[in-house]
Amino acid sequence: MVNKNNVLMKLLWSFFKTGVIGFGGGPSVIPLLKYEVVDRYKWLSDEKFSQTFSLANVLPGPIATKMAAYIGYQVKGILGLIIAVIAHILPSSLAIIILITMVNGFSSSPIVQGMISAVVPVVAVMLAIMTYEFMKKTWKGLGWVGAVITFSIALILMEIVEIHSAIIIIAFILVGMTRYKWIKLFNKNKGDI
Numbered sequence: 001m002v003n004k005n006n007v008l009m010k011l012l013w014s015f016f017k018t019g020v021i022g023f024g025g026g027p028s029v030i031p032l033l034k035y036e037v038v039d040r041y042k043w044l045s046d047e048k049f050s051q052t053f054s055l056a057n058v059l060p061g062p063i064a065t066k067m068a069a070y071i072g073y074q075v076k077g078i079l080g081l082i083i084a085v086i087a088h089i090l091p092s093s094l095a096i097i098i099l100i101t102m103v104n105g106f107s108s109s110p111i112v113q114g115m116i117s118a119v120v121p122v123v124a125v126m127l128a129i130m131t132y133e134f135m136k137k138t139w140k141g142l143g144w145v146g147a148v149i150t151f152s153i154a155l156i157l158m159e160i161v162e163i164h165s166a167i168i169i170i171a172f173i174l175v176g177m178t179r180y181k182w183i184k185l186f187n188k189n190k191g192d193i
Contacts, residue, residue: 010041011080015068015087022064029064033071043075065089 014036022029038049056066072084106112138147157163
């Protein structure tokens, strides 16, 4: 009984530390997780940790949280999973709650309003640069006619038909993945005529 609680406390403390120290998202947390899980407590072998990391990379969502869930489950089943995930996300959740409370408290301040006003143009420029780079890649891959057609279709689907942008992105990804098959099929049928 004491040993079980001891392992659960180690699990809680390990993932709480990675939640606090792991600033910058999943990739920055991986070395910390590896130290705690493989080197310190030897809950997983190096190979098993690498496999877990690979699987977490493939699945959607935050890498470190998925790894916390899997490792917690491997160490102590469902209870370990719950403890590891809560311990890992609790520090950032509390930090967000505190920061949002502070922002709401200071949101009417002229200093904060000035800071927000200064950030808006920077974000607009960053989005414009990203859009330009996407258009340049589209132009290079599809030519200017294909780029204009793709842009027009996306704009019509979002603004007139009102389809959610995520659905449009997924549809374009699927079209892009099958594009060469469609071209090959079209050229084959064109040759048959």
